[in-house]
Amino acid sequence: AWRKFTPKPFSTTEEFEKETVRHIETTLARSLYNCDEAAAYAGTALAFRDRLVLDWNKTQQTQTFADQKRIYYLSLEFLMGRALDNAMLNVDKKDVAREGLDDLGFRMEDIISQEHDAALGNGGLGRLAACFLDSMASLNYPAWGYGLRYRYGIFKQEIVDGYQVEVPDYWLDFNPWEFPRHDITVDVQFYGNVNRWQDDEGKQQSSWEGGEIVKAIAFDVPIPGYKTPTCNNLRLWGSKAASGEFDFQKFNSGEYESSVADQQRAETISAVLYPNDNLERGKELRLKQQYFWCAASLYDIVRRFKKSKRPWKDFTSQVAIQLNDTHPTLAIPELLRILIDIEGLEWDEAWNIVQKTFGYTNHTVLPEALEKWSVPLMQHLLPRHLQIIYDINLHFLQFVERNFPKDREMLSRVSIIEESSPQMVRMAYLALIGSHKVNGVAELHSDLIKTTIFKDFVKIYGPDKFTNVTNGITPRRWLHQANPRLSELIASKLGGHEFLKDLTLLHKLESFVDEKEFRKDFRDIKYANKVRLAKHIKEHNGVTVNPAALFDVQVKRIHEYKRQQLNIFGVIHRYLQLKSMSAEDKKKAQPRVSIFGGKAAPGYWMAKTVIHLVNQVGKVVNSDPDVGDLLKVIFLEDYNVSKAEIITPASDISEHISTAGTEASGTSNMKFCLNGGLIIGTCDGANIEITREIGEQNIFLFGNLAEDVEDLRHAHLYEKYELDPQLAKVFESIRSGTFGDAGQFGALLNGIVEHGDYYLVSDDFASYVKTQELIDESFKNTEEWTSKMILSVARMGFFSSDRCIDEYAEAIWNVEPLVPKEDE
Ligand code: 26V
Structure with missing residues (x-):
């Protein structure tokens, strides 16, 4: 009825x-x-x-x-955009x-x-989660995302006098895309203590008591699939004080203020996204966020399972949980706690369920990004979880000892507890031990984790526990939405938009590569996208740039390992050359616009210095009449997802120039290529697979290889070290004050000249400059360049996040798609 x-x-x-x-x-x-x-x-x-x-x-x-298996994707970041x-x-x-x-x-x-923008993430890791949600829905996988409903997303960046200033991002004033579920709540416990006793049958029992309770409230966001009735759910938890007896008493006894203070303290848990990416700082509030979110999500998943009235042995045929980096690792001891302390399962059965349920994705090998939590902090905040972690460690180390009785040192190397003072819990080891599969995010990265941070674990578990799933991007947002004209052009050639559901169909474009009209249309679209970006630059930076110039773009978080400093030193080198060039030679020079964008973590002083240098160089170069249109340097303020949708389709060349072995994958490299932008890059992350797919004549690779990095670093520290002579000239010009007070840039230069050049800027400088010259020449040859653009796009099919999700579903989750029933 x-x-x-x-x-x-x-x-x-x-x-x-x-x-x-x-x-x-x-x-x-x-x-x-x-x-x-x-x-x-x-x-x-x-x-x-x-x-x-x-x-x-x-x-x-x-x-x-x-009631078939569902995927639960746990991520502290979802960088959704609009x-x-x-x-x-x-x-x-x-x-x-x-x-x-x-x-x-x-x-x-x-x-x-x-x-x-819904900017609940820092960079690549958060945007990957958003692309995955889009693909899971578009492929009809039954999947939920679980995250935190931050009141403040990643800060907004303002550039004031060339410096980054952070402004809070209060984004919730009007958000029609979330549905508060005031009836779906979970009480999450912190602090307190553990009671242990023997029950009537002589079994050891534990329970976690006392402490304080914070309430988690569900906010649901619909995640539609592309041209399918599937609409999945993203559940974000907000925190509130648990109002109970206690508050009521306080309230009535006149402690109104302190009751409000309690309220606010509870709400701070979900107040703000931590803006560091790749830097672990060990803050108590961050640990609280992690547990709050894991506990609420696990409770919710278990509650849903229990409604089905199935026995516990069926749990693993109903639930697959993916850990996006180590941030949700506490879900492992939390599920054990639920199964053992509350549901009364034996250790072995509970452990078996846990291991089969979880998969762990690693996103970085940078040592400073690997999460560790101090044992005293964990003892204080989560006493029962610490005991469970000790129990996991005990079982694990006994297993290792049995299998490697002669290797005593291995035990301390692989222990979940690092014997430092204070002792630390190594979250990556816990995540690995508690999961049935561990994956890296590009081939090189997946190989590297097996030979570096997880080397011992390959011996212990064998190589099959480790796998690779190369990252991908959703072609709906990053082609169809960001570049509608290109999407239409492709559709006109391929006879429809099917390629948006099966990106490998793009290969059919190859047969049109010599078609004159198609080539012109392709170029016209790139030009129109550049005109649009030029307009944006005029409005926001007040600088006029020529859309016919070569647009060279590097947009991503600012980090020493990503080497924006290499880029800006290259720009200065170019500037110095132009300054000493004859009028005759200038006529032959290729005009270029160097475009930078990205946020520095607020406490990352070196990254902020790089932003300042880019702006100072821009100030000098952009107003130098000797240079005119031949070089412009732009820093785009507040790079985010919606700006990426304007920038990505407008690049001729984009830079992915990390020190080899440091960028796990990179995903913007894929976005640029899919939009007909070529790449200058190192042999790092997904650049290597992009090269394999599109062909090495269509990409500009340079620099030292990952396998040589260690030796080079060693040589810098212990052998005679000489700066690259062209780079030395660049440093001279900075030191002489060409770009303002040189004192500001002292530490940046000294890190390279005196402190070992950890990121190998000098080692790669000559080959970087040479490759940029090659790019200038190649770009002047419009026909050659057009072919490269078209072939790149045609060969990018592999990098759809749809392929990626199918691989996870097959190799890690063991789940099948499920199409919603239409009404009869
Ligand atoms: C780490 C930390 C450490 C504690 C403080 C907050 C915080 C926030 C994020 C992270 C994650 C660092 C790892 C990361 O973002 N990796 C990036 O993952 C991308 C998707 O796989 C990949 O394309 C990038 O190459 C990789 O740097």
Whole structure:
């Protein structure tokens, strides 16, 4: 009987307008008379949200009744960006909305840009999680994401006098994409102590008592798939004080202020995303965030399983949990605690379930990024979990001892507890031991973890526990949405948009590589995208750049290992050359725009210095009449997902120039290539596989190899060391004050000249400069360049996150797709 009341989603322009206007007038209580762009955005978003919600409900219902295995993707970061454009494209109604908005007097682009980015992540790791959600939904996998609902996402970056200034990102004022579930809550415990006793049968029992309780509240976000009724769920936990007897008493006894303070203390747990990527700092609040989120998510997963009334042995056929880096590792001892302390399972059975349930993805080999928590801190905050970790370690070390009785030193090397003072819990080891599979994110990286940080564990468990799943990106956002004209051109050649669901179909473009008109269309689209970026640069930086110049882009988090310093030193080298060039030679020089963007962690002084240097160089170069259009240097403020959607389609060359062996994968390299931008890069991360796919004549590789890095570093420290002579000239110009007060850059230069050049900037400088010259020449040859662009795009099929998710599903999760049932 209820069926007849179920709303039908709009399909025509008129129906869209009706729905949008209805939302503006009733849901928002705004008169159409003063309907501005913000209101039009809100109305449009709500109209599309209604459509998603119907699919969402149906999907969840289907998944519940099918009771087959579900994927739970645990990530502290989901760098989602905007949702409206994505929703419109997924339900295939963007044209309808465009027409409707036009009728109402608005331009689609203005409405889309009203939305605040959901920036709940730092960089590659968080964006990967977002691409995975998109792929899991588009491929109809029953999957949930679990994360934290930060009140403040990654800070907004302002550039003031050439320096980075951080501004809080309060993004929740109006967020139509989340649904608070005040009825779905979990009480999460902290501190307290552990009681141990023997029960009537003489069995050891433990329970965790006392301490304080914080309430987790679920906020659900619909994750639509592309042209499919599947709409998965992203559940983000917000924290609130648990209101109970205690508060009530405080309140009544006049301790109003302290009761409010308790409230605020609880809410700080989900207040802010930690803005460091690749630097571990061991803050108590971060550990609290991790446990709060793991405990709430595990409780929720177990609660759902228990509703099915199945025996515990079925758990592993119902649940696969993927750990996005070590941040959710506490989920391992937490599941053991639930199974043993609360559900009464024996250790062996519980351990077996845990190991089969979890998979762990490693995203870095940088030692400073590997998470360790101090034992005293963990003892204080999570006393029962520490005991369980000790128990895991005991079982594990006994196993190692039995198998390697002669290697006594191995035990201290592989112990979960590092014997430092204070002792530390090594989270990567715990994650590895508690999972059935460990994967790296590109071939080189997956090989490296087996020979470096996890070497002993390959001996202990054998090589089969380790696997590779090379990262990918969603072609929906990073081609179709960011570069609609290119997507249409490809569709016109391939006879439709099927390639957005099966990116390997792009290979069919190869047969058009010599078609004159296609080549021209391809170039025109690149040019139009550059014009758009040039307009953005004019508006935000006040600098006029020539869209015909070569656009050279490096946008990513600022980090010494990513070597933005190598790039800016290269730019200075170019500037010095231009300054000493004859007028005749200048005519032959290739004009270039060097574009930088990215955030530095607020406490990362060296990274902030690099930002400052880029801005100082820009100031000098951009106003030097000797240089004119031949060189411009731009720092784009506040790089984020929605800016990436403008920047990515507009590059001719992008830079992926990390010291070999340090960038686990990189994913923007894939985005640029998929949009017809070529790459200059080192033999690192996914660059290597990109080269294999697109062919080495279509990529510009340079620099030392990963296998030589250790020896070079050693040589710098213990043998005579000479700076590259061209780099020495660059340093002279900086030291002489060409780019302002040289004192500011002393430490940056000394790190290279005097302190061992850990990132091998000098070693790679000559080959970097040479390769850039090669790029200039290649770019001048428009026909050669066009072929490279087209072939790159045609051969990028492998790097879809759809391929990646299918690999996880097959090799790690053992799950099958499930299409929601349509109503009869
Ligand atoms: C680590 C930490 C350490 C504690 C403080 C907060 C924090 C936040 C994030 C991280 C993650 C560092 C690892 C990471 O982001 N790796 C990147 O993962 C990308 C996706 O796999 C990959 O493309 C990049 O190469 C890799 O650097």
